[in-house]
Amino acid sequence: MVPKPDLKLQGLAEVNGQPLLCAECGSGYSLEIFKRGFREVWPAFVTCLSCGKGDDHPVITNGLVDAALAARTGRRKAEDRDTFAAEWRGVTLTGELQPGFVLDDAVVVVKVLKEQVTKDAKAWGRSKKQAATAHVKEKTDAVTAAAKGKAKDVTDAAKDRAGEAVSTAKAAAISTAWTLQTGGAGPTTTVKPKRRRCTVKGCRGGKVTISTRLHAATGKTSEVKIPCGVCHRSST
Structure with a gap:
């Protein structure tokens, strides 16, 4: 079982105004002091957490360690420091002990966590709000573009x-002006009269077909087309 140190120093402690240093590595930080034996005048054991070495101190005694424990200020709030300034038989020891847990530490931790959670929640809310705003803007822009396109089509048609x-x-005005200026003069449409049908029997297109031998070169009966004596003369 590892014994618990009587003084667990934090930072640099001083003995008779001089820094308390490790005899092996010379480090003055992370030192722990143990009482050894039951007599006050016996030397205390100082160990170094940096190098892992330790030895009896020539000046610090069990009585000085007890005086330091009696003089420690302790902590009641999170911002307090556990310091001590002790003297025993002409030897002084000053320093600071590693802080022990107090209830106010839990209050501070909860407060910090609450602030962080609130900050994260606000950031999350802002991101959601921005996303929703962007979505609404996108939909609004789409509707606006569609409305503009429809309005443009209607405007173009109009x-x-x-x-x-x-x-x-304009055409009606020009026509009216022309009528007023010329009295309606202008090109007229000529209606072509219908051709009258010939009353001669067998007349087709001003020709009459007859069967005769007189007009045939061979002397045989043949059909010969001759000009109509009625419509041919009238057409000429």
Whole structure:
């Protein structure tokens, strides 16, 4: 079983105004002091956690260790330091002990954790709010773009109709102005009269087909087309 040190120093302690150092490595930090024996005048044992060495101290005694324990200030709040300034038979020892746990330490830890949790929660809330805002903006932009596109289509269609109406109105105005200036003069459409049907039997296109031998070169009966005596003359 490892014995518990009587003085577990923190930082640099002083003996008679001189730094308390390890006899092996010369380090003045992480030193622990143990009482040895039951007599006050017996030397205390000093160990170094840096090098792991230890030995009886020539000046520090069990009585001086008891005086340091009696003079320690202790801690009641988290910000307090456990210091001591002791004297025994003309030898002084000053320093600071490693802090022991007090209830206020737990209060400070809880407070720090609460602040950190609150900070993290706020950061998380801001990120969620930013994401929601970005999502709403994206949807709004999409709806706005669609509305603008629809409005543009309607505007273009209205412009086309307006252009057609203007063109029609211009044409009507020009026609009216021309009528007023010229009295309606202008090119007229000539109606071609319908050709009358010939009343001669067998007339087709101003020709009459007859069967005769007089007009045939061979002297045989054949069909010969001759000009119609009625419609041919009238057409010429």
